Amino acid sequence: MTGRVVSLAAGAVVGVALSGIAVLLVLTSDHEDNKAATIALAVTAGLSFIWSGLFALWRRPENRTGYLLAAVGYLWFFGALSESDNDWLFTIGAGLGSLALGALAHLLLAFPGGRLVHRRHLWLVVATYALVLTGGIGQLLFEEFPSSACPECRSTIVVGSSERASTVIRFVANGIGLALLVALLFIVVTRFLRAQGALRRALGPVLGAGALAMLVLALQLSIDAYSEGAAQPLEYVFLATFAMVPAAFLVGVLRSRLARSGVGDLLLALARGTLIRDAIAGALADPTLEVAYWLPDEGRYVSADGGSLPDDPEGRAVTLVEHDGRPTAALVHDPALRDERELVEAVAAAAGLWLDNERLQAALRAQVEFLETIVSAAPSLLCSLDPEGRITNLNDAARRAGGYADDEDVRWRLFWEAYVAPEEREEARRRFEEAAPEHAEAAFEHTFVNGLGEEVTIAWSTAPLYDEQRSVRSIVCAGLDVTVRERQHQQLQASAERLRAAIEASPVAIVEYALDDTITRWNPAAERIFGWTAEEVVGGPAKHQPPGREEELRELFRRVRAGEVYMAVESKRVRSDGAYIDVEISAAPIRDSAGSVLSHMALFADITERKRQEEELRASRARIVHAADDARRVLERNLHDGAQQRLVALSLSLRLAQSKVMTDPAEAQTVLEGAREELASALDELRELARGIHPAVLTDRGLSAAVETLATRSPVPVEFDIPEDGLPQAVEAAAYYVIAEALANVIKYAAATRANVRVEREDGRVLVAVADDGVGGADASRGSGLNGLADRVEALGGNLTLDSPVGRGTCVTAVFPLQRSA
Amino acid sequence: MGNRTDTTPQLCDHERVPKTVVIADDHPSFRASARAILQSEGFEVIGEAEDGAGAIAAVSELAPDVLLLDVQLPDFDGFAVCRQLRHDGRTPAVVLVSSRDACDYGALIEESGALGFIAKAELSGIALTDLLG
Numbered sequence: 042m043t044g045r046v047v048s049l050a051a052g053a054v055v056g057v058a059l060s061g062i063a064v065l066l067v068l069t070s071d072h073e074d075n076k077a078a079t080i081a082l083a084v085t086a087g088l089s090f091i092w093s094g095l096f097a098l099w100r101r102p103e104n105r106t107g108y109l110l111a112a113v114g115y116l117w118f119f120g121a122l123s124e125s126d127n128d129w130l131f132t133i134g135a136g137l138g139s140l141a142l143g144a145l146a147h148l149l150l151a152f153p154g155g156r157l158v159h160r161r162h163l164w165l166v167v168a169t170y171a172l173v174l175t176g177g178i179g180q181l182l183f184e185e186f187p188s189s190a191c192p193e194c195r196s197t198i199v200v201g202s203s204e205r206a207s208t209v210i211r212f213v214a215n216g217i218g219l220a221l222l223v224a225l226l227f228i229v230v231t232r233f234l235r236a237q238g239a240l241r242r243a244l245g246p247v248l249g250a251g252a253l254a255m256l257v258l259a260l261q262l263s264i265d266a267y268s269e270g271a272a273q274p275l276e277y278v279f280l281a282t283f284a285m286v287p288a289a290f291l292v293g294v295l296r297s298r299l300a301r302s303g304v305g306d307l308l309l310a311l312a313r314g315t316l317i318r319d320a321i322a323g324a325l326a327d328p329t330l331e332v333a334y335w336l337p338d339e340g341r342y343v344s345a346d347g348g349s350l351p352d353d354p355e356g357r358a359v360t361l362v363e364h365d366g367r368p369t370a371a372l373v374h375d376p377a378l379r380d381e382r383e384l385v386e387a388v389a390a391a392a393g394l395w396l397d398n399e400r401l402q403a404a405l406r407a408q409v410e411f412l413e414t415i416v417s418a419a420p421s422l423l424c425s426l427d428p429e430g431r432i433t434n435l436n437d438a439a440r441r442a443g444g445y446a447d448d449e450d451v452r453w454r455l456f457w458e459a460y461v462a463p464e465e466r467e468e469a470r471r472r473f474e475e476a477a478p479e480h481a482e483a484a485f486e487h488t489f490v491n492g493l494g495e496e497v498t499i500a501w502s503t504a505p506l507y508d509e510q511r512s513v514r515s516i517v518c519a520g521l522d523v524t525v526r527e528r529q530h531q532q533l534q535a536s537a538e539r540l541r542a543a544i545e546a547s548p549v550a551i552v553e554y555a556l557d558d559t560i561t562r563w564n565p566a567a568e569r570i571f572g573w574t575a576e577e578v579v580g581g582p583a584k585h586q587p588p589g590r591e592e593e594l595r596e597l598f599r600r601v602r603a604g605e606v607y608m609a610v611e612s613k614r615v616r617s618d619g620a621y622i623d624v625e626i627s628a629a630p631i632r633d634s635a636g637s638v639l640s641h642m643a644l645f646a647d648i649t650e651r652k653r654q655e656e657e658l659r660a661s662r663a664r665i666v667h668a669a670d671d672a673r674r675v676l677e678r679n680l681h682d683g684a685q686q687r688l689v690a691l692s693l694s695l696r697l698a699q700s701k702v703m704t705d706p707a708e709a710q711t712v713l714e715g716a717r718e719e720l721a722s723a724l725d726e727l728r729e730l731a732r733g734i735h736p737a738v739l740t741d742r743g744l745s746a747a748v749e750t751l752a753t754r755s756p757v758p759v760e761f762d763i764p765e766d767g768l769p770q771a772v773e774a775a776a777y778y779v780i781a782e783a784l785a786n787v788i789k790y791a792a793a794t795r796a797n798v799r800v801e802r803e804d805g806r807v808l809v810a811v812a813d814d815g816v817g818g819a820d821a822s823r824g825s826g827l828n829g830l831a832d833r834v835e836a837l838g839g840n841l842t843l844d845s846p847v848g849r850g851t852c853v854t855a856v857f858p859l860q861r862s863a
Numbered sequence: 864m865g866n867r868t869d870t871t872p873q874l875c876d877h878e879r880v881p882k883t884v885v886i887a888d889d890h891p892s893f894r895a896s897a898r899a900i901l902q903s904e905g906f907e908v909i910g911e912a913e914d915g916a917g918a919i920a921a922v923s924e925l926a927p928d929v930l931l932l933d934v935q936l937p938d939f940d941g942f943a944v945c946r947q948l949r950h951d952g953r954t955p956a957v958v959l960v961s962s963r964d965a966c967d968y969g970a971l972i973e974e975s976g977a978l979g980f981i982a983k984a985e986l987s988g989i990a991l992t993d994l995l996g
Contacts, residue, residue: 681935685962686890689983693896696987700903712899719892 056091063121072191086284090114093287105155139173176214246289334403422520444492572617687723761798783811791815819845887918904988
């Protein structure tokens with residue numbers, strides 16, 4: 042015998058002993074009127090709790106329900122002491138007799154696991170224990186004779202007899218007790234209603250009997266609150282229902298054991314062809330049961346629909362099933378079935394063979410599902426053809442690429458009619474027929490317009506599938522939609538071509554440098570500007586870098602390779618003929634897709650001509666300023682030396698005449714005569730000066746008349762041909778000064794016999810030419826007269842040229858655009 | 864009206880009213896007009912010069928009381944003549960004349976050591992007498 046069995050036997054003996062003592066107390070009691078009923082119900086109830094508890098501990102030593110059942114029984118016998126005629130024993134019995142009710146509440150809340158799962162249940166149990174203990178003892182403290190059934194039974198722990206205090210305690214204890222009972226009933230009923238399957242079956246009898254007992258007790262307390270003793274008959278009802286609790290427990294156990302006979306039914310059901318899951322669920326009376334099958338290759342359990350079994354399914358229990366020593370399946374069932382392990386295992390063993398079969402089927406289904414998922418979800422186009430080339434099956438990608446709404450739209454059509462452009466179908470058909478009957482692996486590409494009108498390019502590869510006789514059963518075609526790739530390739534090509542064209546046609550020199558400073562690109566503009574051909578420079582270092590500027594080049598390279606873009610940096614470069622040119626350099630790095638600089642491209646704009654023009658413009662502006670200053674200086678000098686002196690003399694003469702007019706009128710007359718001549722000379726000089734500033738005849742009568750005046754005053758004969766229609770004032774003035782200066786030069790230097798002035802208007806331009814038959818050899822750079830005129834002409838957008846070959850006369854030509862100066 | 868400087872330099876300062884004058888100017892018409900007007904008002908024009916060198920030579924030779932000196936002369940200007948005379952220790956009262964206004968010359972007149980300045984159009988015996996004090 043094991044120690045456990047000895048302990049259980051000892052517990053049984055103690056129970057028998059306690060019941061014997063209880064019977065003795067009842068029989069010897071002088072205040073128990075209903076001795077037979079009390080012994081039959083109360084003593085029997087206590088003993089049945091103890092034995093039920095011991096039986097439960099024997100069957101399920103790990104389950105604490107047995108302890109609780111036994112505890113209710115042992116505590117119950119405290120109540121028997123209140124039957125004693127001895128005041129001390131009566132007091133103990135009256136004070137502790139209700140502890141069994143606390144234990145009963147504990148049992149009901151902890152059933153069937155034997156442990157309190159929720160914290161609120163724990164509080165409820167603690168409150169119940171506290172109430173039954175304090176309620177009983179409190180009454181004994183304040184009531185000397187607390188029992189209505191035994192007026193002589195005296196409390197030995199009374200501290201002062203107070204009916205009022207006793208009544209208050211009873212009322213309060215009853216009230217709290219009633220509240221606790223209601224809470225307990227609520228929890229028990231709720232649990233039962235929520236439970237399913239095996240758990241409900243296990244809970245039903247015990248909770249039903251316990252709830253009934255609690256209900257009776259609640260009624261008893263309610264009635265007792267109004268009339269002490271009126272509830273006495275309910276005492277026996279309570280005892281009867283109380284005694285039903287262990288009986289109900291035993292009924293539950295019996296039901297489980299009876300259920301084991303379901304194994305036979307299971308085998309019969311399986312033989313009849315009932316689904317394995319349904320058969321097991323019926324045998325275990327658990328409609329929620331699920332079966333998961335073991336996949337040895339993957340080392341996991343899968344459910345019948347192919348899903349994986351979680352490691353620890355929430356709120357469920359798992360029983361693993363083996364067949365021939367290897368895992369077969371897992372039963373996922375109600376946790377309550379843990380208490381019926383033998384039943385579950387018996388059912389599992391009985392169903393093992395079927396489960397193994399089901400397992401294999403589940404494994405096959407999982408593989409098929411896996412393959413179907415892959416085929417369906419694959420981005421590649423997949424379809425199978427029969428040996429005649431008809432499409433027998435296809436995946437979503439193939440359907441979509443063909444622009445078909447439904448598989449049936451394309452199934453049984455010839456492959457080349459569905460996925461090949463009409464003009465290529467014949468060739469595709471011929472190729473297919475030539476490949477028969479082997480249909481060796483092949484690859485080809487087709488572009489066609491699909492059912493949605495989109496142009497699609499598919500790269501196909503095919504492979505044969507054989508039957509048992511090694512004949513080609515079908516041809517599998519796998520395709521890749523390369524439309525986007527093809528389009529991107531074309532766009533890339535077009536983009537590269539545009540870039541190449543832009544670089545080739547650019548008027549700016551474009552040079553690309555590799556990271557080792559060698560030149561990798563040299564466009565036609567670079568050839569033209571620097572003079573080296575691409576063949577001469579590509580692959581080598583820069584040749585157009587002038588000596589002494591190495592540091593500048595290094596700095597520019599460093600900046601651009603650090604990612605900087607720089608614009609319009611002015612510098613100098615050298616041509617292949619050694620000439621220096623002014624350039625404006627812009628450069629930017631070229632990066633790879635990761636952002637690293639691969640090379641850089643530099644653009645060189647030849648700004649030599651622009652710089653020359655800028656310099657010429659600066660010089661021209663300076664000459665204009667100087668010329669204007671000089672003109673003002675000459676004007677001031679002329680005024681000072683000429684007219685001003687004459688006017689000073691005139692002033693002095695008038696003053697002298699004034700002083701003489703009275704004393705010497707004749708002298709005054711002479712002086713005044715001199716003064717008049719002085720005034721006439723002053724006027725002549727002023728007139729001459731004004732003509733030099735701007736000839737009045739030009740303003741009043743135009744260019745032709747002004748040139749006529751010049752010709753009249755010229756010692757060299759001048760012929761002229763000038764149209765009478767007016768020119769813009771600025772052009773007319775500039776033309777006049779060109780003619781006047783040219784004629785002045787003819788007179789001074791040309792030693793000519795005649796000169797010719799011609800003004801023509803043609804194609805929106807005015808041409809002014811002054812020619813002579815003199816010695817020639819004039820040089821514009823020697824005198825500022827023609828330079829100043831050139832500035833004046835250029836300020837109007839025109840230009841002045843001098844043609845003066847030695848010995849063949851001189852021709853000064855000015856051309857003015859009319860639109861700009863108009 | 865003639866311009867008279869506030870601080871009359873020692874070189875050209877005279878206690879008595881001069882009577883003899885040399886006119887130095889490159890314009891013959893002005894020399895003739897000046898001679899006529901000054902002589903009619905009591906001065907004695909004892910010589911003329913048409914440039915700076917001539918003016919210095921005339922002073923050296925004729926020792927006039929007053930040198931009527933044009934500022935703008937063909938060789939060097941009246942200020943240079945004034946400096947040369949001071950350098951040579953000659954002591955005529957130098958009166959600068961010009962057809963321009965005195966303000967055109969700024970501080971040059973004052974710094975030259977000349978007795979004063981008369982605009983040509985304002986020249987008269989009275990103006991000269993006033994300047995000479």
